Amino acid sequence: MKLVTTPIRPMLAIGIGLAAVSAIALLGLPSAPGLLDAPNLRLAAAVTTPAEGAYWHTRTLWKTTHPRQLGSGSNRYWVEEQRLRELWTSPEGKAWFGFRTLATRPKSAADEKAWRRDGSPTKWNRTADGRTVSLSAKADKGRVTAVKGTGTFFLDGQQLTFEEVQKLPADPNGLKAWLAKAARVLRIPEDRVDGNVRGALPTLLRDLPAPKEVRAAAYQALLTMPGVRSLGKVKDSLGRTGVRLSIDQEQARKEDMVRTELIVDTDEMVLLAQNQTTKLNGKPFPNKTYTETVFQVGWTDAEPAVPALP
Template sequence: MKLATAPARPLIAVGAGLAAVGTAALLGLPSVVKAPETRLAAAASAPPEGAYWHTRVLFKRTSPRQMGSGANRYWVEEQDLSEEWTAPDGKAWFGYRKAGAYPKSEADRKAWRRDGSPAKWTRTADGQVVKLSTEPDKGHVGPVRGNNDKFFLADQQLTYDEVQRLPADPNALKSWLAEAARVSRVKENNVDSYVTGALPGLLYQLPAPKNVRAAAYQLLLTMPGVRSRGETKDSMGRAGAALSIERPDAVQTGKTFTSKTDLIVDTSTMLLLSENHTSTIDGKLFLNKTTTQTVLEAGWTNTAPAVPALP
């Protein structure tokens, strides 16, 4: 059986428990790049448990410059909500809403009150123009354009059935993701990093079966730079297993960059609860690259897409 491909953007075929996987052409390359033949495991896909696979994520980041004036300077944390609804046929909708900006810590709140407790900011403490408010905006929701009615994993486009047939064995899943890296022409010494980077999304963004998510979690524990940190709770008090992903230091223009990702996974559902990124430059926090994402919801729903409600 030949590999099924989309006319313009071929993809990697997947099969349950495949130890070796076939490749398709690199995404975006001309169609003269041909995929080899491969065999797909004959496996019935589980029917969807709802009208949409739905995710709801609260995203927080510290504004890179302080607000206030004089001795009353403080950091402000911005909050955004994003939601996605994807039907089994791949059609998707996206909702987004700014949830308001707030002083980050108790010390920041004290400085903010001394500064007159502003509800809006148009300039930072050093005079940079900004547009921030404590008031949430109205938000919006609409269909996602140009996704070719597919699910995405490791730069590959998959149908719902192919997502269901992703390998449920950690070693086979690693082989498939490594092949996806090579299809995308990732350098061989970066393949492990590419595989590691793809795994957190598999824990909530796609309607993969629980045993596939479990394989993703087990594979994460074996990847270079990944450490288990024991049991913990996220910012909402939900219990889960903590993991950290530490990447090798990078030196550019005489400066040392570090990057770390902390994950919390609910191992009873094999769903991601939170994903926090921390970056530093010469040991100092790089605020533009330091973010917190809390997965408020991930799973099947019959509720139609709507503007994200405030948490």
């Protein structure tokens, strides 16, 4: 497999619209311009790891604070939005996307008191400052849809077949070198190549059906990247044990900050959680701040279905 210069397969769009996946590569984005013929970028031959189920499946819960307060008068409060996202992908690259908006609810105990003083509304059409919104304290029915397009897996600008994903380098240095070359094929400026590699590595811990050896290489490679710190073992929101990694993205101004925290199950080498905190001018920026809990990642034989309530 060599890195490609032009899209050799049609684009596959799933349109989930979540800030939580801004750093997570999705299926079927178009490959970017690059080298026409680069035999030195070919992956070494390897025995293809067989699929262990009908679908590679991820199930995540995304939460964020709504950027504007709700309520009226002195009874103003912040609310938390919640969304379930599931993705099933067959080894042939056929995919199904499940989405369900869960109940909007007051963020804290103090917010709940203000919400009760405001009459305990279960629907909101306006924010406290008059902006139009559509929020509900009840979960919607959800949906599951087939993703249109040809089947490939997207990694660092390249569209890979299942077999090509299995052949990715299973050592940290080799994997970083492959991703760095892919970044240069994308014509990423040299001073941003490391950041591009760092952003691509977590995709191998969740979204792609890579062998465990490749996932382990991705984790080990992350530990060597600029801006990445290991904070040791922690418990996630579900009580699972993993290693927390803190990733600081370079910002043009010191008043700005984007920090991503990952919790990785280092036994299975998969993501348990991904949280992002963003500040602009030293102040919290809710639009780019979220928490994401990964309920499931791995192979399944269960058919795609509307996401069940947690």
